[in-house]
Amino acid sequence: MSAGNQFAAPADAVIAANVAAALAEDIGPGDATASLLDDAPDRAYLLCKEDCVVAGRPWFDAVHHALDRAARIDWRCSEGDRIAKGTVIATLQGHNRALVSAERASLNFLQTLSGTATVTARYVDAVRGTGTKILDTRKTIPGLRSAQKYAVRVGGGSNHRIALYDAVMLKENHIRAFGSVAAAITRARALHPELPLIVEVETVAQLREALDTGCSRILIDDFDADTRREAVRIAKGARYSGRIPLEVSGGVDMTTLRGIAEDGVDCISIGGLTKHVHAIDFSLKLGPPPGG
Structure with missing residues (x-):
């Protein structure tokens, strides 16, 4: 499991503002579907479905912690790692309502920033x-x-x-x-x-x-x-x-x-x-x- 993030992320306030905006547009006054769940403790895992360079862990974490401060996220990779398709890169523990409510916003950050990092790495490799x-x-x-x-x-x-x-x-x-x-x-x-x-x-x-x-x-x-x-x-x-x-x-x-x-x-x-x-x-x- 990774020991942490070696890259200097934006200030916490910038990440928090990004996350607040994402959750406001996605959840609004409340997640109607998640309210059907009994809000019990549960587990989840994060699967990478294509080869990539991972980026966006601070935003992913911040989304989940905004909805469940006690959520635990155990990463199996570092920012900047090159990950193969089919790899489980993190496991999570928290309450099921928060886990499913945070799903889309957290993945939106991760997929977008990993996409940017991945294409950048291709260009960097090409001029090495x-x-x-x-x-x-x-x-x-x-x-x-x-x-x-x-x-x-x-x-x-x-x-x-x-x-x-x-x-x-x-x-x-x-x-x-x-x-x-x-x-x-x-x-x-x-x-x-x-x-x-x-x-x-x-x-x-x-x-x-x-x-x-x-x-x-x-x-x-x-x-x-x-x-x-x-x-x-x-x-x-x-x-x-x-x-x-x-x-x-x-x-x-x-x-x-x-x-x-x-x-x-x-x-x-x-x-x-x-x-x-x-x-x-x-x-x-x-x-x-x-x-x-």
Whole structure:
């Protein structure tokens, strides 16, 4: 059985708010079906029904404990473990009404976050050995950004900016408003010197301008392969020495991922980690697990 969670989850208050919202929409004024049960002590087990990377234990636990503070959950895996289809990953003890009322909300968190971690792990595996980091984006399920970005970390990925407040990101419209990359960077540095500054460029000329002016990271968005390799050659050449990391976004899938990484970029950001969620199939069943 696992000794605990090695990944830094969001603050307890964030998890509690997620759980409160989930239970409010699912149970509302009361679980009509669960009220038929006699509220007796019972057991349950959690079955993983497809290969995956597990993520979401803190939310699963919080749902059950919100309905039964005395519920006991014994995990047989850790966050980030790769689990085979057909594995019992936890057993539970509590009152049957609470166990069945918590079932759907707890599984919704677990299936969604495990789905995010699982797809992230696939992308991380695909670039292993290149030195390229896999990043997420802000294309998340509303209200679950912190949870999904946590799941990305569980899957071995890294987080891009969390929201609009923790980094400045200059894109086409901002650069157009200021007339040039350099002018936009200068304005951003003047107003927010404490924040990371990411600049999206569309041409090699803009890339050179961003490198000369200085920023935290440069996003080369939708560059074709030849232009991307030229961008890497420039950014990592003698003049700039790779001081400013290059990020690629757009046109990235499993067929193009490895080649992009091997071109020498530092980061690849992929909206599909959190946007195209394939929920992992889990089942919570009352009674002892198969085999006792």
